[in-house]
Amino acid sequence: MSFPIIIMAGGKSTRMGREKPVLKIAGREMLLWVYGTASRIGETIVALSKNTPKTKELCIHEGIPFVETPGKGYVEDVRWLLEEFGPFISSSADIPFVKPSDFYAVKKAFEGRTSLTGVLPLQKIPKDLNPLMYQGYAIVGLNAVGVDGERFFELENPLLALNVNTPQELKLAGRIARLVKGSGESEEPQ
Numbered sequence: 242m243s244f245p246i247i248i249m250a251g252g253k254s255t256r257m258g259r260e261k262p263v264l265k266i267a268g269r270e271m272l273l274w275v276y277g278t279a280s281r282i283g284e285t286i287v288a289l290s291k292n293t294p295k296t297k298e299l300c301i302h303e304g305i306p307f308v309e310t311p312g313k314g315y316v317e318d319v320r321w322l323l324e325e326f327g328p329f330i331s332s333s334a335d336i337p338f339v340k341p342s343d344f345y346a347v348k349k350a351f352e353g354r355t356s357l358t359g360v361l362p363l364q365k366i367p368k369d370l371n372p373l374m375y376q377g378y379a380i381v382g383l384n385a386v387g388v389d390g391e392r393f394f395e396l397e398n399p400l401l402a403l404n405v406n407t408p409q410e411l412k413l414a415g416r417i418a419r420l421v422k423g424s425g426e427s428e429e430p431q
Contacts, residue, residue, distance in 0.1 A: 333382025338401070
């Protein structure tokens, strides 16, 4: 069974102070980094809300499919999306260095019932990052939303720990993108 990938891009961006999905990293909107990777894996939809009008404009301009959620909060929007679409793979719009292999790993492990919360073991977290920690893991913005229970799912990509929430993290993402680009890899994360 194939589950859609839904990119969560409807938050208020209170720590950043501006609408995050349209902020540029190495000259390209953060949402386009994530969408470019996700859309290579399968059906991908952007979930936005009244909180993200510039993101809606970007989606319209780029021809990216989107849905507007009620915008009452992350948990409420996830519940609404689950009712509308059934089980799905969820990605934050602010994890620009997500790779196809990350999506494939979640897709392979997800059977549609038990939700998967993407995590990284502490030893995989680059020292300059300060991710959300819970029960000895870093919680990352790549998950699967099911209908019955939840379990942690360990991922391998250490750059998933960079969830771009602050101006400092945006600058760090820009430096990382330039390093990746300078190493001969494409600008878009692989």
